[in-house]
Every structure is written in structure tokens, then in C-alpha cells.
Amino acid sequence: xxxxxxxxxxxxxxxxxxxxxxxxxxxxxxxxxxxxxxxxxxxxxxxxxxxxxxxxxxxxxxxxxxxxxxxxxxxxxxxxxxxxxxxxxxxx
Amino acid sequence: xxxxxxxxxxxxxxxxxxxxxxxxxxxxxxxxxxxxxxxxxxxxxxxxxxxxxxxxxxxxxxxxxxxxxxxxxxxxxxxxxxxxxxxxxxxxxxxxxxxxxxxxxxxxxxxxxxxxxxxxxxxxxxxxxxxxxxxxxxxxxxxxxxxxxxxxxxxxxxxxxxxxxxxxxxxxxxxxxxxxxxxxxxxxxxxxxxxxxxxxxxxxxxxxxxxxxxxxxxxxxxxxxxxxxxxxxxxxxxxxxxxxxxxxxxxxxxxx
Numbered sequence: 001x002x003x004x005x006x007x008x009x010x011x012x013x014x015x016x017x018x019x020x021x022x023x024x025x026x027x028x029x030x031x032x033x034x035x036x037x038x039x040x041x042x043x044x045x046x047x048x049x050x051x052x053x054x055x056x057x058x059x060x061x062x063x064x065x066x067x068x069x070x071x072x073x074x075x076x077x078x079x080x081x082x083x084x085x086x087x088x089x090x091x092x
Numbered sequence: 093x094x095x096x097x098x099x100x101x102x103x104x105x106x107x108x109x110x111x112x113x114x115x116x117x118x119x120x121x122x123x124x125x126x127x128x129x130x131x132x133x134x135x136x137x138x139x140x141x142x143x144x145x146x147x148x149x150x151x152x153x154x155x156x157x158x159x160x161x162x163x164x165x166x167x168x169x170x171x172x173x174x175x176x177x178x179x180x181x182x183x184x185x186x187x188x189x190x191x192x193x194x195x196x197x198x199x200x201x202x203x204x205x206x207x208x209x210x211x212x213x214x215x216x217x218x219x220x221x222x223x224x225x226x227x228x229x230x231x232x233x234x235x236x237x238x239x240x241x242x243x244x245x246x247x248x249x250x251x252x253x254x255x256x257x258x259x260x261x262x263x264x265x266x267x268x269x270x271x272x273x274x275x276x277x278x279x280x281x282x283x284x285x286x287x288x289x290x291x292x293x294x295x296x297x298x299x300x301x302x303x304x305x306x307x308x309x310x311x312x313x314x315x316x317x318x319x320x321x322x323x324x325x326x327x328x329x330x331x332x333x334x335x336x337x338x339x340x341x342x343x344x345x346x347x348x
Binding site for chain 1: 216
């Protein structure tokens with residue numbers, strides 16, 4: 001599966017890594033839902049680091065669409081909270 | 093694709109898809125599509141230029157503030173050597189405010205550098221994808237039937253479109269940050285315009301208001317400490333700096 005980190009680039013991840021990524025991402029959402037802003041940088045950083053470490057970066061001229069798009073590395077807790085809680089862009 | 097990606101990435105992806113939808117169907121007309129891509133590339137270039145301009149403005153302010161810090165430090169020493177402790181305190185309060193502003197500017201210049209780097213990287217990726225798209229569409233047009241070519245080109249265009257959307261979001265972040273910084277730059281400019289960092293020996297009547305505000309803005313404990321330090325240096329027989337030499341002791345110019 002192909003994962004994009006906004007403002008950074010695209011990475012190809014195996015399906016197994018895709019599932020681990022999903023779990024890490026779930027942890028970030030939990031941090032946000034529980035209002036633990038102090039834990040956000042570490043949890044979010046773990047998601048990005050996982051992608052960078054386990055993914056294979058696509059060449060600049062690759063024309064593949066991404067299945068997953070992550071927020072930019074400089075996204076703040078407030079931005080994340082604003083986007084991923086409340087009504088959100090996509091209701092569950 | 094169900095099950096892939098959690099809520100966070102789903103939301104971001106939706107945002108990007110929305111941007112893609114808003115654009116004309118990128119594969120509708122090939123040459124039009126390519127033209128849109130090239131236009132977007134020009135926008136990115138302009139975005140980078142704006143970031144550079146904002147950064148230069150902050151750097152000019154930094155230079156000006158650094159000079160003020162040096163000047164005010166010198167004047168504080170001169171005032172103290174002449175036994176005018178009140179004047180020395182005023183100069184140190186102003187120096188303290190200037191140093192605080194400098195630290196803020198340092199952080200912002202670093203942030204803008206970061207934005208500039210990211211936009212430059214994105215521009216490079218977009219350029220590479222546009223070039224790949226241009227080549228690919230010619231190959232596809234030559235090799236496939238019209239209907240099949242349309243599908244394949246549409247796929248390739250999605251890849252470019254996603255990068256365009258990503259660059260668009262990055263540019264929006266850069267613009268937001270640049271605007272925040274403009275507010276600080278304006279605040280510094282107001283302080284300068286109010287004569288905050290002017291030659292304190294030129295102080296005349298009517299400056300009381302500025303001084304009252306400065307007392308609030310500056311860190312009094314830091315000013316007390318520095319005044320005490322200066323006094324002890326003068327008291328211990330350290331040579332007083334030359335009047336109006338404009339030179340500060342080493343290491344005093346900028347305390348980041």
C-alpha cells in the first residue's frame with residue numbers, strides 16, 4: 001500500500017506494515033479523543049517514523065495515487081484535535 | 093480499500109480528494125490538464141518567492157535590532173560610568189525588549205527556512221511528476237485505443253493531481269505562517285517607530301509613556317541583574333567603554 005506524508009513524500013508499505021500503521025494511528029486518535037495533548041507529539045511522531053523506517057520511498061516522478069495520506073510532520077495537537085474530533089470532516 | 097488507514101489518514105485523504113474534485117477532471121483534456129499542472133508549478137514558485145521575501149524582511153529587522161542591542165548596551169555603560177543610573181536602567185530595559193524580540197525573530201526565521209525547504213522539495217517532486225506525466229501521456233496515446241488510453245492517463249493524472257493538492261496544502265500552511273509572522277514583524281516595527289530603540293541620550297520630555305510601557309515589556313529581574321553586573325564591572329576598575337564608540341564587549345551583541 002502507498003502512504004503519503006503530507007508535504008514530505010510517498011512510501012510503499014507491505015500489507016503487514018499497513019496493519020501496524022493502522023494500530024499506531026489508532027493510538028494517536030485515542031490520545032486526541034482523551035485530550036492528552038502532551039502525548040500527541042510522541043504518538044504522532046511514532047506514526048511518521050514508522051512510515052519512514054519501514055516504507056520504501058517512491059521516486060519523485062512516480063505517478064501512483066496514495067491509499068493513505070497522513071498530516072504533515074509539523075501538524076500541531078490543536079490542528080489535529082480540530083480536524084479529527086467533533087463533527088469531523090467525515091462522520092462515522 | 094476498506095479497513096486500510098485509520099480515521100486520521102481518512103480525514104486527510106478526504107481533504108485531498110476534495111481538492112482533487114474541485115479541480116477540473118484532470119484527464120478530461122490532456123493538453124489542458126498539462127497546462128493546469130504547469131500553472132500550478134508557477135504558483136508554487138511564487139509561493140516560495142513570498143516565503144523568501146517574508147524571511148528577508150525578518151532578517152533585516154534582526155540586523156536592525158542587533159545594532160540596537162549593541163548601541164543600548166554601550167549607552168548603558170556610558171550612563172553608569174557618568175553616574176546616571178536611571179538612564180542606564182532605561183537603556184537596559186530597552187535592550188532587554190530588543191533581545192526578546194530578537195529571539196522571537198530567530199525562531200520565526202528558522203520556521204520560514206523550514207517552510208522554504210519543504211516547498212522547494214515539493215516543487216521538485218511536482219516538476220518530476222509533471223514531466224513523467226507528459227512523457228507517459230504521449231506513450232499511452234500512441235500505444236492504446238482511445239478508451240483504454242483515457243483510463244490509463246486518468247490514473248497517471250491522479251498521481252499528479254495528488255501531488256498538486258499536497259503542494260497546495262503546503263502552500264496554504266506557508267501562507268498562514270507567513271501571516272502570523274507578519275503580525276510580529278509589524279509589532280517590532282511599531283516599537284521601532286515609537287522610538288523604543290532610539291538613542292537614549294536623545295530622550296526628551298514626553299517619553300514617559302514609552303518608558304512606562306517598556307517597564308512592563310521588559311523583564312525587570314533580568315534588567316536588575318545586568319545593571320548589578322555592569323556596576324560591579326565598573327567598580328572593579330574595568331575600563332569604561334569609550335563614549336559613542338558603538339562597540340559592545342564581545343558576546344553581548346546577541347543573546348539568542
